[in-house]
Amino acid sequence: MQPVDRDQExxxxxAKLKELLVSNLNIEGITPDQIKDDDPLxxxxxxxxxxxxxxxxVILQRHFxxxxxxxxxxxxxxxxxxxxxxxxxxxKQGQK
Amino acid sequence: MNIxxxxxxxxxGRGVASLEAALNRGWTAPGLVDIRGSAGERLPxxxxxxxxxxxxxxxxxxxRADRFTRMSVLAAWDALQDSGxxxxxxxxxxxxxxxxxxxxxxxxxxxxxxxLDFGDAAVSPTAFSHSVHNAAAxxxxxxxxxxxxxxxxxxxxxxxxxxxSLARTWLAANxxxxxxxxxxxxxxxxxxxxxxxMLRPAADGRIKPFDFSVKPESVPGEGSVFFMLTRDNAxxxxxxxxxxxxxxxxxxxxxxxxxxxxxxxxxxxETAYRTALxxxxxxxxxxxxxxxxxxxxxxxxxxxALMLKRQYRYAVPVAENPHGLDLCxxxxxxxxxxxxxxxxxxxxxxxxxxxxxxx
Amino acid sequence: xxxxxxxxxMGVISAAGLNVPETLDAFAAGRRNVGAVPSGVxxxxxPVFAVRDLPAQTESSPSSRTFLLACHALDEALTGAKLGxxxxxxxxxxxxxxxxxxxxxxxxxxxxxxxxxxxxMEPVEHFLKSNLADAIAREVRAAGPCVTVVNACSxxxxxxxxxxxxxxxxxxDLAIAGGAxxxxxxxICGFGSLSVFSKELCRPYDRDRQGLNLGEGAGLxxxxxxxxxxxxxxxxxxxxxxxxxxxxxxxxTAPRPDGSGLETxxxxxxxxxxxxxxxxxxxxxxxxxxxxxxxxxxxxxxRVFGPxxxxxxxxxxxxxxxxxxxxxxxxxSVMALLSGWIPASPGFVNRDDEIPIGVxxxxxxxxxxxxxxxxxxxxxxxxxxVLGRDG
Numbered sequence: 001m002q003p004v005d006r007d008q009e010x011x012x013x014x015a016k017l018k019e020l021l022v023s024n025l026n027i028e029g030i031t032p033d034q035i036k037d038d039d040p041l042x043x044x045x046x047x048x049x050x051x052x053x054x055x056x057x058v059i060l061q062r063h064f065x066x067x068x069x070x071x072x073x074x075x076x077x078x079x080x081x082x083x084x085x086x087x088x089x090x091x092k093q094g095q096k
Numbered sequence: 097m098n099i100x101x102x103x104x105x106x107x108x109g110r111g112v113a114s115l116e117a118a119l120n121r122g123w124t125a126p127g128l129v130d131i132r133g134s135a136g137e138r139l140p141x142x143x144x145x146x147x148x149x150x151x152x153x154x155x156x157x158x159x160r161a162d163r164f165t166r167m168s169v170l171a172a173w174d175a176l177q178d179s180g181x182x183x184x185x186x187x188x189x190x191x192x193x194x195x196x197x198x199x200x201x202x203x204x205x206x207x208x209x210x211x212l213d214f215g216d217a218a219v220s221p222t223a224f225s226h227s228v229h230n231a232a233a234x235x236x237x238x239x240x241x242x243x244x245x246x247x248x249x250x251x252x253x254x255x256x257x258x259x260x261s262l263a264r265t266w267l268a269a270n271x272x273x274x275x276x277x278x279x280x281x282x283x284x285x286x287x288x289x290x291x292x293x294m295l296r297p298a299a300d301g302r303i304k305p306f307d308f309s310v311k312p313e314s315v316p317g318e319g320s321v322f323f324m325l326t327r328d329n330a331x332x333x334x335x336x337x338x339x340x341x342x343x344x345x346x347x348x349x350x351x352x353x354x355x356x357x358x359x360x361x362x363x364x365x366e367t368a369y370r371t372a373l374x375x376x377x378x379x380x381x382x383x384x385x386x387x388x389x390x391x392x393x394x395x396x397x398x399x400x401a402l403m404l405k406r407q408y409r410y411a412v413p414v415a416e417n418p419h420g421l422d423l424c425x426x427x428x429x430x431x432x433x434x435x436x437x438x439x440x441x442x443x444x445x446x447x448x449x450x451x452x453x454x455x
Numbered sequence: 456x457x458x459x460x461x462x463x464x465m466g467v468i469s470a471a472g473l474n475v476p477e478t479l480d481a482f483a484a485g486r487r488n489v490g491a492v493p494s495g496v497x498x499x500x501x502p503v504f505a506v507r508d509l510p511a512q513t514e515s516s517p518s519s520r521t522f523l524l525a526c527h528a529l530d531e532a533l534t535g536a537k538l539g540x541x542x543x544x545x546x547x548x549x550x551x552x553x554x555x556x557x558x559x560x561x562x563x564x565x566x567x568x569x570x571x572x573x574x575x576m577e578p579v580e581h582f583l584k585s586n587l588a589d590a591i592a593r594e595v596r597a598a599g600p601c602v603t604v605v606n607a608c609s610x611x612x613x614x615x616x617x618x619x620x621x622x623x624x625x626x627x628d629l630a631i632a633g634g635a636x637x638x639x640x641x642x643i644c645g646f647g648s649l650s651v652f653s654k655e656l657c658r659p660y661d662r663d664r665q666g667l668n669l670g671e672g673a674g675l676x677x678x679x680x681x682x683x684x685x686x687x688x689x690x691x692x693x694x695x696x697x698x699x700x701x702x703x704x705x706x707x708t709a710p711r712p713d714g715s716g717l718e719t720x721x722x723x724x725x726x727x728x729x730x731x732x733x734x735x736x737x738x739x740x741x742x743x744x745x746x747x748x749x750x751x752x753x754x755x756x757x758r759v760f761g762p763x764x765x766x767x768x769x770x771x772x773x774x775x776x777x778x779x780x781x782x783x784x785x786x787x788s789v790m791a792l793l794s795g796w797i798p799a800s801p802g803f804v805n806r807d808d809e810i811p812i813g814v815x816x817x818x819x820x821x822x823x824x825x826x827x828x829x830x831x832x833x834x835x836x837x838x839x840x841v842l843g844r845d846g
Contacts (some may be wrong), residue, residue: 024223026159028152051708053162054221054650061218071650133571188719192702199605204558207645208565216499216644225708225833229557229605234834237704243719245700246836247600247613251559252586256603262617265624269457271700271723286568290579342598454714
């Protein structure tokens with residue numbers, strides 16, 4: 001596996017994630033490309049909450065076939081679009 | 097109880113002024129929707145236009161809210177604003193009672209879609225939490241910072257009557273100093289299909305409240321109406337909302353009174369309305385303006401409150417009168433002392449809301 | 456202090472037992488009748504507390520399981536109150552709490568609707584006849600106020616409070632109050648998606664609690680004015696002394712972290728009962744075993760009653776029965792006041808440092824005259840009931 005593939009794939013995952021977050025979480029007044037890769041998703045930042053967190057679990061399941069079994073570990077994964085994308089990529093690699 | 101404020105969200109728009117304008121305008125034709133899952137069948141409906149629900153300021157905390165909740169929050173917000181008490185009412189002494197017949201069914205079906213499309217383990221928690229009947233009350237409380245009791249109740253025929261009765265009980269028991277009481281029901285695409293199958297949609301788009309037909313026709317509607325109710329000693333804005341009576345013999349009409357009939361084509365048979373007419377009162381019914389709604393009594397209560405406040409009568413929107421009733425046929429200033437809003441269920445049980453003017 | 460509303464009959468049905476004696480037996484023995492999700496309900500694999508051996512319905516008309524559960528508890532309650540099935544000669548109100556029974560969510564109907572073509576309408580017709588309070592009212596020919604409370608998990612606690620208010624206001628002399636909910640695919644999927652299920656037996660208030668187990672059941676109380684009970688010649692020593700309800704106005708699914716809504720509900724209920732916190736013998740906590748609920752609730756209970764208050768959670772016997780929970784736990788509280796003991800809270804082993812109180816680990820004698828039952832719900836509803844016993 002070449003690093004360049006990983007980077008390219010992550011770019012795609014992040015873009016798709018941003019679109020899904022905005023549409024599925026009904027985030028108003030912001031477009032997907034306005035979300036920065038390292039913006040905090042919860043609290044300050046996008047202002048998401050606990051209900052959004054479990055909704056993101058479903059988004060990952062439905063659209064990436066990736067499961068989050070441990071919500072406590074989820075805190076780290078759900079910090080930003082970047083961490084989410086990395087988790088999706090790494091988990092999918094692990095599934096291969 | 098004192099009606100201090102009213103909020104309305106319906107096919108005629110948002111706010112008491114939009115309802116008043118519709119009453120002055122008279123009947124307008126319903127919209128036509130394609131019934132999902134049918135072979136090109138269409139259904140006349142009085143739907144709430146999407147732009148009515150697009151208030152980003154009031155709904156700032158409701159980004160995830162569905163139509164059911166949006167209708168409720170806007171009507172409750174408007175009722176509180178209309179009362180002029182928004183700044184002064186103690187939020188720990190303010191209660192909320194939401195009456196609904198069918199609840200947020202569109203979201204329930206959306207949740208079922210999730211189960212059927214993605215399986216039991218990949219459903220949306222957002223859809224689930226918004227499909228519970230009390231989601232709207234929760235959003236009202238969050239939006240208006242209501243810290244008193246909040247209760248959602250459901251009944252197919254008398255939900256609004258029971259809500260009004262409970263508000264009276266809460267005020268009498270000193271649970272609250274004011275109660276936002278309202279009704280809400282929506283008309284989602286599955287319910288449109290159900291209406292198409294189980295009701296007789298009016299081919300000409302007209303609900304005929306005075307037909308008392310064995311096969312009444314309907315035009316399904318939706319919306320939300322809220323009332324800010326306080327104790328009688330508060331300054332009156334619209335009028336008094338008195339006891340809710342189930343037993344008709346207890347209701348007495350005095351002075352200049354009007355009886356509003358809830359007949360709107362939802363009952364399988366409306367002949368029993370003939371036996372519910374009060375002698376010596378003018379009869380009216382405005383369901384042809386807002387549609388056939390299980391909690392439509394709330395719309396009639398708002399119209400009654402307007403008549404009392406304005407000392408005004410509104411011509412009935414559809415005046416077909418095969419039984420020769422003494423109908424309210426003219427719009428204009430008139431003395432109105434009392435208004436009775438009468439609803440009958442399929443079994444002929446009655447519920448009457450009694451509103452009176454404050455002199 | 457407000458007028459007391461006497462309790463002349465009670466009916467309970469849950470995984471812990473089909474009636475009051477069976478339930479007390481399970482409580483005494485610490486029996487936890489947990490099992491897998493019954494086949495045909497949902498493929499999800501979580502422990503649940505189902506009612507086994509629900510006596511089959513005798514009538515030909517189709518009834519929902521929720522209604523059958525309610526009717527089963529109704530019979531026990533009516534018998535206890537020396538009432539028959541025809542109450543048309545009395546002024547009777549019916550107030551019932553539920554969750555899923557209020558929704559049109561029939562899978563058969565909806566699947567057919569999605570596919571198009573021939574859609575069976577019987578489920579819709581049945582739904583339109585099955586408003587829970589209305590159906591119970593028809594069952595006993597009650598003509599008074601009739602309300603189905605749909606306040607999620609506090610529904611039936613609120614239903615008891617509403618019914619007591621009706622009687623005080625003179626809207627009826629007697630009321631059937633309570634709640635019922637069946638194990639159903641919708642809440643199983645829904646709570647699953649919210650990640651609040653424990654994969655193991657639930658452990659209310661425990662340091663290592665992982666979430667709730669769902670249950671099903673019904674709890675019903677016969678409430679009356681003292682004058683009505685006297686008129687009927689029915690003696691009782693237990694009563695509803697107070698009720699309080701307050702909204703969090705915080706979040707749809709999360710409790711307000713400071714628990715101020717629950718505290719308001721509790722203080723209101725105590726004021727109505729005309730008692731002080733130290734007059735309360737024990738609290739039957741909502742205690743669902745989710746991280747959030749127990750933490751917020753435990754903090755408030757400690758704040759209001761002090762750290763030494765005896766607290767129990769019966770969720771380890773019944774699971775979370777949603778719309779039935781408030782009334783079931785009010786009935787359990789009354790049973791404890793009458794029998795003088797509360798059971799050990801199953802699943803509780805280790806105190807949580809974040810919660811200033813624990814729940815009782817063993818069967819505990821209680822001697823006071825008042826008990827409190829709390830309910831916290833989706834939507835931020837909080838309800839508290841004070842139950843009393845004559846000295």
